[in-house]
Structures are given as structure tokens and as C-alpha cells.
Amino acid sequence: MLKMKSNLSHLFLPLSVMALLIIINLIKGADYFTISLVNGALYGNIPNILFGASELVILSIGMTLVTAASQGQDISIGVSATITSAVFVWFVLHAGEVTLLTIVAGFLLSCVAGLATGAFNGILVSIFKVQPMVASLILFTGGRSIAFMIDGKLSPILANDISNKIGTVIPGVPIQTPIILTVIFIAIVAIVLKTTNLRLYVESVGINRNAARLNGINPKKIIFLTFLIMGVCTAVAGFIAVNKAGRHDSVNLLKLIMMDAILAVAIGGNSLIGGKFSVTGSIIGAYTIEMLNRTLLRLEIEPAMIKVFKAVFIIILMIIASPVVRAYAKKTLDGIGNRSFSLSPLRVSGAESAVEKED
Amino acid sequence: MKKILCVLAVLLAFGPFVLSASGQEESGLIKVGIVNLPPEESGYRQANVEAMNSVFSEANGYDAKQTNTGENSEQIAAAKGYIRDGVDYLLISAANASGWDDTLKSAKDAGIKVILFDRAIDTATSNYQAALLSDMAYEGNTAVEWVLGLDLDEINLILIRGQMGSAAEIGRSAAVLKAEKDGKLNIVADGTGGDSWSLEEARKVVEAAIAAGKDFNVIYAENDGMAQGAVQALEAAGISHGKNGKVKVIGFDFNRFALRNVQAGYWDADMQCNPRQAAEISRWIQSGNIPSGIVYQEELLFTTDTITDADIENWGINADPGKGVVTR
Numbered sequence: 001m002l003k004m005k006s007n008l009s010h011l012f013l014p015l016s017v018m019a020l021l022i023i024i025n026l027i028k029g030a031d032y033f034t035i036s037l038v039n040g041a042l043y044g045n046i047p048n049i050l051f052g053a054s055e056l057v058i059l060s061i062g063m064t065l066v067t068a069a070s071q072g073q074d075i076s077i078g079v080s081a082t083i084t085s086a087v088f089v090w091f092v093l094h095a096g097e098v099t100l101l102t103i104v105a106g107f108l109l110s111c112v113a114g115l116a117t118g119a120f121n122g123i124l125v126s127i128f129k130v131q132p133m134v135a136s137l138i139l140f141t142g143g144r145s146i147a148f149m150i151d152g153k154l155s156p157i158l159a160n161d162i163s164n165k166i167g168t169v170i171p172g173v174p175i176q177t178p179i180i181l182t183v184i185f186i187a188i189v190a191i192v193l194k195t196t197n198l199r200l201y202v203e204s205v206g207i208n209r210n211a212a213r214l215n216g217i218n219p220k221k222i223i224f225l226t227f228l229i230m231g232v233c234t235a236v237a238g239f240i241a242v243n244k245a246g247r248h249d250s251v252n253l254l255k256l257i258m259m260d261a262i263l264a265v266a267i268g269g270n271s272l273i274g275g276k277f278s279v280t281g282s283i284i285g286a287y288t289i290e291m292l293n294r295t296l297l298r299l300e301i302e303p304a305m306i307k308v309f310k311a312v313f314i315i316i317l318m319i320i321a322s323p324v325v326r327a328y329a330k331k332t333l334d335g336i337g338n339r340s341f342s343l344s345p346l347r348v349s350g351a352e353s354a355v356e357k358e359d
Numbered sequence: 360m361k362k363i364l365c366v367l368a369v370l371l372a373f374g375p376f377v378l379s380a381s382g383q384e385e386s387g388l389i390k391v392g393i394v395n396l397p398p399e400e401s402g403y404r405q406a407n408v409e410a411m412n413s414v415f416s417e418a419n420g421y422d423a424k425q426t427n428t429g430e431n432s433e434q435i436a437a438a439k440g441y442i443r444d445g446v447d448y449l450l451i452s453a454a455n456a457s458g459w460d461d462t463l464k465s466a467k468d469a470g471i472k473v474i475l476f477d478r479a480i481d482t483a484t485s486n487y488q489a490a491l492l493s494d495m496a497y498e499g500n501t502a503v504e505w506v507l508g509l510d511l512d513e514i515n516l517i518l519i520r521g522q523m524g525s526a527a528e529i530g531r532s533a534a535v536l537k538a539e540k541d542g543k544l545n546i547v548a549d550g551t552g553g554d555s556w557s558l559e560e561a562r563k564v565v566e567a568a569i570a571a572g573k574d575f576n577v578i579y580a581e582n583d584g585m586a587q588g589a590v591q592a593l594e595a596a597g598i599s600h601g602k603n604g605k606v607k608v609i610g611f612d613f614n615r616f617a618l619r620n621v622q623a624g625y626w627d628a629d630m631q632c633n634p635r636q637a638a639e640i641s642r643w644i645q646s647g648n649i650p651s652g653i654v655y656q657e658e659l660l661f662t663t664d665t666i667t668d669a670d671i672e673n674w675g676i677n678a679d680p681g682k683g684v685v686t687r
Contacts, residue, residue: 029571039597043595043596044570045570048563048570052559052562144399145397148398148399153398154402154405154677154678155402155614155677156678157684157686159616159680159684159685159686159687164687167687168594168595168687176595244559244591245558245584245587246687247587247616247678249402249558249584250399251399251400251401251402251555252555252557252558252584255554255555255557256554256555293563294566294567297563297564298567298570298571300571302549303520303523303549303551304523306551
């Protein structure tokens with residue numbers, strides 16, 4: 001009971017933000033949840049959000065783990081996804097006839113590329129102790145040129161039937177393929193977190209590196225591992241993005257997505273200086289950002305002002321999420337219920353409060 | 360110690376220029392220095408750099424060097440290097456429109472003719488010989504003229520702008536906004552693809568318009584990627600477009616995939632933004648008859664009815680998916 005309560009409580013922030021957005025959307029028009037069937041696939045605002053957010057969701061899962069273990073952020077994720085998808089496109093276009101096999105092989109190859117970019121960042125961060133943001137700045141700066149070279153200095157076209165189905169719908173399946181792929185990915189992550197000690201290790205390293213080392217966990221290995229996982233996340237996100245777009249645009253593919261991914265982690269109630277983490281929160285955070293972007297469009301805010309509105313909304317969010325407001329909310333909540341429970345996995349007042357276990 | 364380090368750093372920074380400045384003798388070739396942006400900036404730039412390389416080649420009687428960087432300070436340093444080299448012509452596409460006055464003046468003093476291409480510089484026209492530019496307002500006007508000539512009872516248009524405040528966005532949007540003001544068309548949704556002219560953002564703009572129940576029959580997307588995103592949204596919503604379709608679609612930039620889509624009747628039209636200034640500039644130099652001031656390039660608009668394979672081959676930029684292949 002206590003555990004369930006605490007799970008729900010740390011999702012309080014992302015869920016309340018989402019609820020707020022839903023209310024705004026419903027005020028604008030009561031048909032917000034309407035879903036219809038178009039060409040055999042579900043169509044409506046909700047499917048659109050799920051479709052549009054797929055890459056962001058996948059990347060924010062990786063970002064959550066990197067943040068938790070390394071106490072910093074990887075800003076090269078969009079660039080990394082551009083490189084992995086360039087490898088994918090290169091393979092598919094050079095493998096002769098496009099079959100399901102070449103697509104899968106290309107995807108696996110792009111995962112290898114993702115592991116390579118992840119390892120590059122991971123080595124810099126874990127072994128050379130470079131700040132994650134500085135380490136990933138290298139790839140962020142030079143990566144698109146690498147992708148451009150892999151592309152043969154052009155934007156190659158991926159106009160084949162299978163890619164088209166991956167980017168839109170498979171006939172007979174009522175849900176768009178990117179949504180299905182995202183769900184599969186989330187399921188795999190959930191299984192890994194449930195069946196392995198990954199969460200425990202990552203959190204220990206993130207909370208106190210030295211304490212983790214004294215307990216027999218190698219922090220270098222764990223941090224390196226989170227960057228490898230991030231690499232796989234970028235490969236999957238790049239795969240979805242490039243199949244959606246139908247061509248590889250090394251200049252603009254997933255540009256600036258790291259901002260939204262970091263924001264998703266923060267909205268998800270995670271601390272950006274590492275420690276305990278909630279992947280569920282980040283996933284909800286990612287969908288919330290997508291919903292926010294679309295809400296601004298639905299409110300027909302003029303193009304020149306749209307960024308300002310987004311910024312204002314985010315400032316409000318961050319204030320609500322700040323330790324000061326949270327501590328106040330916790331106090332109030334404690335006053336209401338007679339049992340006290342931790343409001344969030346966020347380290348409100350330093351490492352001590354986060355170390356206490358709640359099982 | 361510090362001083363020695365400073366000297367070393369200066370030597371390292373300027374060494375390459377010194378080396379390239381020696382080693383060159385009279386060869387009868389026209390010496391050209393080209394200061395350009397890097398090809399990975401965009402498909403447009405890629406075609407632009409490629410054209411510069413192929414036109415200003417030794418076979419065509421040029422001894423040309425090209426510097427590609429997106430940093431204004433590096434561009435200025437490169438331009439100064441070319442001036443020291445004593446080039447005959449200096450071709451510049453500036454990363455930033457300001458900060459060039461001194462460099463341009465020293466080129467003028469050295470008797471070097473400066474020709475700007477693609478991007479204008481904020482300076483007195485006397486500081487350079489000529490500028491060969493794309494007229495974004497002309498592009499917008501031509502595209503809007505096509506929209507107005509579509510024979511629709513009422514034009515309800517979705518405007519998808521590029522990066523707000525960029526020259527291309529201002530020029531291409533102005534024509535639409537003016538037509539609306541004159542009562543010639545209605546803008547039912549006004550959105551932007553943001554700073555990266557994003558396909559995904561464009562798709563969201565159209566999805567939002569569909570969700571709001573807007574009735575529209577024209578999509579005016581200010582580049583090809585955004586037109587592609589817009590059409591993806593139409594496809595997902597089951598709205599017909601292109602030849603014989605309900606919604607007419609126009610994009611900009613002449614990417615070959617976009618031209619193939621126009622040819623296949625999947626889209627309706629595409630407006631050129633010509634990156635190949637090299638040939639025209641070379642003609643000027645060869646004839647010795649260089650115009651002064653700003654010169655606008657002639658640019659084309661192709662529709663499903665007018666486009667040919669040769670047009671796609673000659674005018675398109677980026678990879679060609681092949682005849683009949685539609686890029687969704």
C-alpha cells in the first residue's frame with residue numbers, strides 16, 4: 001500500500017501537468033478525445049500525440065538513465081540519432097533489393113553505430129571524467145558532418161514500401177507503426193528494469209559514487225553502460241524518425257530534440273543531478289511536452305509568439321516542480337494524511353533524504 | 360614563456376596562409392577566392408558549393424580556392440587571406456550580414472573585385488562590385504500568383520512558414536499576407552516549422568488545422584521538407600491532394616524528391632530557390648562585363664503539367680529518387 005502510494009505520488013507532477021493540458025484542450029473543444037477510423041487506422045488528437053512523441057519518448061528513457069547515473073545530460077542525442085539513421089539508410093540503399101531482412105539488418109547495424117556513439121560519450125564521461133554535457137558537446141558539434149559524409153553529401157531518399165509502412169501504418173493494423181514500436185521498446189525497458197539490478201546500481205552510483213564503489217559497484221562501468229543504453233535509444237529513435245520522414249536530412253533530423261528530452265526528464269519528477277529516477281515519469285513527461293506543443297497550435301497562437309508561450313508554460317511548470325513548492329506541498333499532504341510518505345524521488349535536501357529506502 | 364606561446368599560436372594560425380601565398384606564380388589563370396558556408400548547412404548549400412567547384416575549375420581557366428565555414432570571423436580571416444594572396448576576384452556568401460566593411464574596403468583598395476552571391480551584406484553598395492541574389496519576394500509573388508490562378512471558388516490556405524525572421528520566410532510569407540489583405544484568399548491556419556524548417560512541426564500545424572475542423576484547399580509550405588510533412592498529415596487523415604485532389608500543395612527549393620512528387624501529381628507545384636550562381640558569375644567574369652549593385656537571379660516555378668525529366672535533372676538539388684518514385 002505504502003509503495004503504491006509513493007509510486008503515485010512521484011507521478012503527481014507529470015500527471016497533474018497532463019491533466020491541466022487536457023482541461024485546457026477540452027475547454028477549447030469538447031471533441032478532444034474523438035477518435036475515428038481513417039484508411040483502417042485510428043485517427044484523432046490522441047493517436048497524433050502518441051505518433052508524434054515516439055522518438056522523444058524513446059530518447060527521454062535513455063536520458064533518464066544517463067542523468068541518473070552520470071549526474072549530467074547527453075546533448076548529442078539528436079545528432080547521434082542522425083548518425084545511426086544515416087548508417088541505416090546507407091545500408092538499405094546499398095544492400096540491393098529492399099526486403100524485411102535488409103531493413104532489420106540495417107537497423108541492427110545502426111544499433112552498432114549507436115553503441116559506438118554511446119561508447120564514445122561514455123568513455124569520455126566515465127574514464128576521463130569529462131562533464132557529460134561537455135563530452136557530448138563534441139559529438140553535438142561534429143556529428144552532423146559525419147552523418148553528412150555517410151549520406152554521400154546528399155539527402156538520400158528512402159522511398160520503399162516497407163519503410164513507408166514503418167513510418168505510417170501496416171494495412172490491417174489499426175495503430176500506426178511508430179506507436180507500436182514505441183510500446184514494444186517501453187515494454188523491453190520495463191522488463192530489463194524489473195528483472196535486473198540495473199535500477200539499483202544506477203541509483204546507487206547517481207546518489208553517491210564513492211559509497212557505490214565501496215559496496216562493490218563499479219561506477220565507471222555503470223555510467224558507461226547507461227551511455228551504451230542511450231546509444232541504443234538513439235538508434236531506435238533515428239530508425240523511427242527516418243522511416244517517418246522517408247528521406248535522410250542530416251541537417252534537420254531530430255534537431256533540438258535534446259532540449260525536449262531533458263525537459264521530459266525534469267517534468268517526469270526526476271532530479272537533473274542524478275540519483276533516484278522514474279522512467280514512467282519521463283515517459284509521461286515526453287507525452288506531456290508533445291501535448292503542450294499541440295495545445296499551443298490548437299489555441300492558434302501566432303507563429304512568432306509560440307515559443308514565448310511555451311517558455312512561459314515551462315517556467316510555471318518548473319516553479320511548481322521546484323523543491324521549495326514541493327516541500328510545502330509535502331508538508332500540506334502530510335498534514336492531511338496521518339502517514340508520511342516521500343513525495344517524489346527527487347533529492348529535496350541533498351543526498352540523505354534520497355538514500356532512505358521505502359520497501 | 361607566455362610570449363613565446365603567443366608567437367607560436369599566431370604562427371600556427373597564419374602559417375597556412377603564408378604557405379599558400381608563396382608557392383603561386385603567374386599561370387595565366389584567373390585567380391578567384393571563394394568564401395562560402397559549409398556544404399553540410401543544407402541541400403541548397405551542397406548544390407551551391409558543388410557548382411562553385413565545378414565552374415571555377417582549372418579546366419575553365421580559373422585558379423580558385425574555396426573556404427567553407429559558418430563562422431563569420433573565420434570567413435573574414437579567409438577573405439583577408441585571399442586579399443593578401445592577390446586574387447583577381449573575391450566571391451563571398453556571408454554567414455552574417457554585418458562586420459564586413461573593413462574587409463570589403465581593403466579588397467577595394469587592393470583592386471580586387473568583390474562579388475557577393477546568395478547572401479547580401481549590410482554595407483554601402485560602393486563597397487562591392489555586384490551581388491547575385493535570390494529575390495525571396497519574387498519567389499513568394501510567383502508562388503502566390505500560381506495559387507491565385509488555380510481556378511478555385513474560394514482559396515482557403517494553410518501557411519507554413521520557415522524560420523521566423525529569416526530572409527526566405529519574410530519574402531515568401533509577405534506575398535501571402537498581402538494577398539490576404541487584398542481579399543484574394545483566406546489564411547485558415549498560420550504556422551511555422553520553426554528554426555529547423557521542421558517536417559514534424561509542419562505536420563503538426565496541418566494536424567491541428569484538421570482537428571479544429573478547418574476547411575482548406577491550399578497548402579503553402581515555405582520549403583520542401585515542410586510540404587512533405589504537411590502532405591503526411593493529409594495522408595494520415597485521408598484527405599486527397601495533388602492532381603485531381605482536394606488540397607493543392609506547393610513547396611519551395613527544388614529538391615529532386617519534391618520535383619518527382621510534383622511530376623507524379625502527388626504535389627502540385629514547386630518554386631525554385633536557385634543555388635547555382637557560379638555559372639552566371641563566371642559568364643560575367645569571362646565577358647569582362649560585370650554589372651554593379653544587386654542583381655536578382657531568374658527563378659522558375661514548375662507544376663505537374665509543366666515539369667519535365669530534363670528540368671529535374673538540370674535544376675533540382677539533392678538526391679533523385681528516380682522517375683515515378685513518390686517520397687511520402
